[in-house]
Amino acid sequence: FEVGKNMDEEQAARIQSGSDAVFVAGGTWNSLRLGVPGEGARGVHYALDYLRRVNSGEKPSLGKRVIVIGGGSVALDAARTARRTGAEEVHLVCLETRDLTSWDRMPALDQEIMEAEEEGITMHPSLGIREITVADGRFTGIETRKCVSVREPDGRFNPQYDTASPSPALQGDSLIIAIGQAAEPSPFAPGSGVFVGGDMVEGPSQVIQAVASARKAVREI
Numbered sequence: 001f002e003v004g005k006n007m008d009e010e011q012a013a014r015i016q017s018g019s020d021a022v023f024v025a026g027g028t029w030n031s032l033r034l035g036v037p038g039e040g041a042r043g044v045h046y047a048l049d050y051l052r053r054v055n056s057g058e059k060p061s062l063g064k065r066v067i068v069i070g071g072g073s074v075a076l077d078a079a080r081t082a083r084r085t086g087a088e089e090v091h092l093v094c095l096e097t098r099d100l101t102s103w104d105r106m107p108a109l110d111q112e113i114m115e116a117e118e119e120g121i122t123m124h125p126s127l128g129i130r131e132i133t134v135a136d137g138r139f140t141g142i143e144t145r146k147c148v149s150v151r152e153p154d155g156r157f158n159p160q161y162d163t164a165s166p167s168p169a170l171q172g173d174s175l176i177i178a179i180g181q182a183a184e185p186s187p188f189a190p191g192s193g194v195f196v197g198g199d200m201v202e203g204p205s206q207v208i209q210a211v212a213s214a215r216k217a218v219r220e221i
Contacts, residue, residue, distance in 0.1 A: 036131055063173025068175075126146060126148075
């Protein structure tokens, strides 16, 4: 079954009532939105959709200059894919610092970051997006603001900005947003017999963490 196509709440209720346990581990396949002006313009893409299209054999036209928003593995994957498929310039903009020893470091793996730079990806760390600039309904660039910190000491995501200092504007032909993913809502009613695991519990993580989560759920079941 696929949620949203041939599994609705009624179908989910029948599965749940006929099972001793249901384990839901659907992953996080919904791209998060920036929530800034201009996000609905033509030329604005979301990383998971873009990567899915490329992996399906499509060749999305991004133009010569591509901007990617995000500092995680998906953002790096999108940036490197854009570069490999014809973009002359790829600029990656993220809230986090490039200092990999910092508490506020980019969440992508060290090796991914270094390999992206070797492939010619230009990094613009410690910048947030104030606005997406648009002309005639099409993306033309971004206005940024300086990010001075990303997380609280307890790890909570709470970016802080310096709005008084000047911050660069970047122009581009296309924008790829890769700031995180969220799970599809579970069609199953919460309660006894329903177990949830993987990225749906802790957010996007690594394979080993997803496997550990599944093993824990199986033990509980």
